[in-house]
Amino acid sequence: MTIPWNIKEQxxxxxxxxxxxxxxxxxxxxxxxxxEAVLSAMDTYYRQVNANVHRGAYTIAAEATExxxxxxxxxxxxxxxxxxxxxxxxxxxxxxxxxxxxSWGVRNLGPDDAILITDMEHHANIVPWQILAEDxxxxxxxxxxxxxxxxxxxxxxxxxxxxxxCSVTAMSNVxxxxxxxxKISDAAHAAGALMLMDGSQYVxxxxxxxxxxxxxxxxFTGHKMCGPTxxxxxxxxxxxxxxxxPFLGGGEMILDVKKSGxxxxxxxxxxxxxxxxxxxxxxxxxxVRFLDSLGMKNxxxxxxSLTKYAFMKLKECHGDDIQIHGPSxxxxxxxxxxxxxxxxxxxxxxxxxxxxxxxxxxxxHCAKPLMRELGVGATARASLYLYNTxxxxxxxxxxxxxxxxxxxx
Amino acid sequence: MPGLEDLYxxxxxxxxxxxxNRGELESPPAHRSEGFNPLCGDEVxxxxxxxxxxxxxxxxxxxxxxxxxxxxxxxxAAVLGKSTAEIREITKTFKAMMSIHEGEMAAExxxxxxxxxxxxxxxxxxxxxxxxxxxxxxKCATLPWNALLSGLDEAN
Numbered sequence: 001m002t003i004p005w006n007i008k009e010q011x012x013x014x015x016x017x018x019x020x021x022x023x024x025x026x027x028x029x030x031x032x033x034x035x036e037a038v039l040s041a042m043d044t045y046y047r048q049v050n051a052n053v054h055r056g057a058y059t060i061a062a063e064a065t066e067x068x069x070x071x072x073x074x075x076x077x078x079x080x081x082x083x084x085x086x087x088x089x090x091x092x093x094x095x096x097x098x099x100x101x102x103s104w105g106v107r108n109l110g111p112d113d114a115i116l117i118t119d120m121e122h123h124a125n126i127v128p129w130q131i132l133a134e135d136x137x138x139x140x141x142x143x144x145x146x147x148x149x150x151x152x153x154x155x156x157x158x159x160x161x162x163x164x165x166c167s168v169t170a171m172s173n174v175x176x177x178x179x180x181x182x183k184i185s186d187a188a189h190a191a192g193a194l195m196l197m198d199g200s201q202y203v204x205x206x207x208x209x210x211x212x213x214x215x216x217x218x219x220f221t222g223h224k225m226c227g228p229t230x231x232x233x234x235x236x237x238x239x240x241x242x243x244x245x246p247f248l249g250g251g252e253m254i255l256d257v258k259k260s261g262x263x264x265x266x267x268x269x270x271x272x273x274x275x276x277x278x279x280x281x282x283x284x285x286x287x288v289r290f291l292d293s294l295g296m297k298n299x300x301x302x303x304x305s306l307t308k309y310a311f312m313k314l315k316e317c318h319g320d321d322i323q324i325h326g327p328s329x330x331x332x333x334x335x336x337x338x339x340x341x342x343x344x345x346x347x348x349x350x351x352x353x354x355x356x357x358x359x360x361x362x363x364x365h366c367a368k369p370l371m372r373e374l375g376v377g378a379t380a381r382a383s384l385y386l387y388n389t390x391x392x393x394x395x396x397x398x399x400x401x402x403x404x405x406x407x408x409x
Numbered sequence: 410m411p412g413l414e415d416l417y418x419x420x421x422x423x424x425x426x427x428x429x430n431r432g433e434l435e436s437p438p439a440h441r442s443e444g445f446n447p448l449c450g451d452e453v454x455x456x457x458x459x460x461x462x463x464x465x466x467x468x469x470x471x472x473x474x475x476x477x478x479x480x481x482x483x484x485x486a487a488v489l490g491k492s493t494a495e496i497r498e499i500t501k502t503f504k505a506m507m508s509i510h511e512g513e514m515a516a517e518x519x520x521x522x523x524x525x526x527x528x529x530x531x532x533x534x535x536x537x538x539x540x541x542x543x544x545x546x547x548k549c550a551t552l553p554w555n556a557l558l559s560g561l562d563e564a565n
Contacts, residue, residue: 345473345474345475346449346474347449347451347473347474347475347476347546347549348417348474348475348476351413351416351543351546352413355412355413362449363448363449363450364449364450368450371450377449377450377451377452377472377473378449378450378451406413406417406422407422407425407475
């Protein structure tokens with residue numbers, strides 16, 4: 001099975017025009033578009049089911065709770081979690097990282113400890129640790145960049161000495177690099193460290209199996225995988241979550257509260273204080289069912305084929321005028337194409353492309369340490385998803401030519 | 410719909426391709442001021458000398474998009490040899506052209522605000538007027554000006 005040729009029809013936004021041109025949406029690494037299945041699930045929830053969850057014995061409250069918990073189970077299956085209780089709903093991946101830092105980190109990281117991250121992390125996997133390190137005084141180490149946009153793992157064992165947590169993105173949001181998570185995870189475990197995987201760019205695009213990857217924590221976000229904004233996930237092994245203190249305090253996360261103190265609820269509720277984003281959770285549930293119906297293997301194959309086509313087409317049209325950052329081996333990367341084109345500044349490039357209805361992101365992509373390593377201030381990034389086509393790439397390739405002419409020195 | 414020709418006027422592209430007063434003065438003795446746009450990574454580094462009242466030399470460093478770099482180049486040409494007071498007026502006029510009216514709320518209660526304002530000629534800078542139609546890019550155009558203002562404040 002392949003991705004249906006007319007899949008765009010299931011995404012209402014992709015039928016609109018921008019600047020009088022049919023939209024060419026190439027910014028799914030920032031946020032994906034939403035299929036009808038997700039929009040209608042959320043709409044139906046608000047129109048027919050809306051009630052607070054885990055409270056009240058009346059029918060629609062029970063239906064809301066059941067829909068939300070069905071979403072949790074479906075999301076657990078989608079990443080092959082051991083149990084639905086290991087799915088903690090957060091606002092986004094950023095909040096999931098902050099949860100780990102503020103709950104697990106506060107208990108486990110002190111002046112003699114270290115954590116290991118990499119030069120290609122998103123700020124969400126950097127700054128929460130830097131904030132915590134100001135209080136707790138632990139060391140933050142970095143796995144350096146190697147050749148062709150990959151990590152240099154030569155000194156991994158040395159870097160892991162004394163490390164309590166290794167936190168690595170499975171796929172770079174700038175370079176598209178697919179990092180060898182299982183290899184790093186094995187080394188981390190051998191060194192006595194836990195392994196956290198940033199799945200924000202990986203889970204939407206590749207089949208994800210947390211058991212096979214053998215990681216201990218994984219953070220990802222809903223809006224990059226056909227789901228709504230405002231919903232992210234922290235997955236972690238149950239025994240780790242059980243041992244962690246609560247993150248935010250309030251309703252829902254307690255079993256009992258007395259003037260003398262509180263008793264925390266069981267997982268996952270221990271980490272879900274307050275009324276959750278119910279519609280967004282139901283929307284994310286619909287999103288994983290939608291992705292499942294297409295098949296994550298098919299989505300990956302579609303994106304490999306499209307990325308190959310993009311490399312071929314862009315080189316064919318622009319030769320040495322265009323440089324694509326990151327791995328040249330398509331099997332080792334996702335469909336994230338950070339482009340340097342002639343000397344045209346990324347901001348100007350995206351402005352010209354916008355006139356053609358093309359949406360690409362220009363900037364540092366929340367990865368400033370990586371941009372410094374690459375020696376650039378910004379890149380223009382075109383990122384592909386299941387609904388993109390070869391025709392989208394053709395329009396991009398042609399429009400780049402116009403930008404080149406306008407800014408030629 | 411505003412077109413690219415509204416944004417990328419020939420004179421802007423000329424300043425981008427052939428930036429005026431490019432470089433860096435040794436600081437100290439020169440004053441140094443930096444501006445960053447955290448959204449797009451653009452940066453501008455200004456180094457300038459004053460004789461107490463006027464800017465006697467000014468160099469522009471940094472990197473960024475055509476709008477921020479052209480604006481910096483035009484700014485350097487517009488403010489060299491001008492007094493601090495004149496530069497503040499030019500900046501105010503330029504920002505007004507960018508639809509940024511600082512202190513507008515306060516000015517409304519100020520009787521002086523009703524007096525007719527003298528329009529300063531902006532020369533080449535007029536070419537940046539089209540930026541207003543592309544609101545995302547206004548910050549690019551004003552980046553060097555904000556750096557200059559904070560540099561002047563520090564120099565005082």
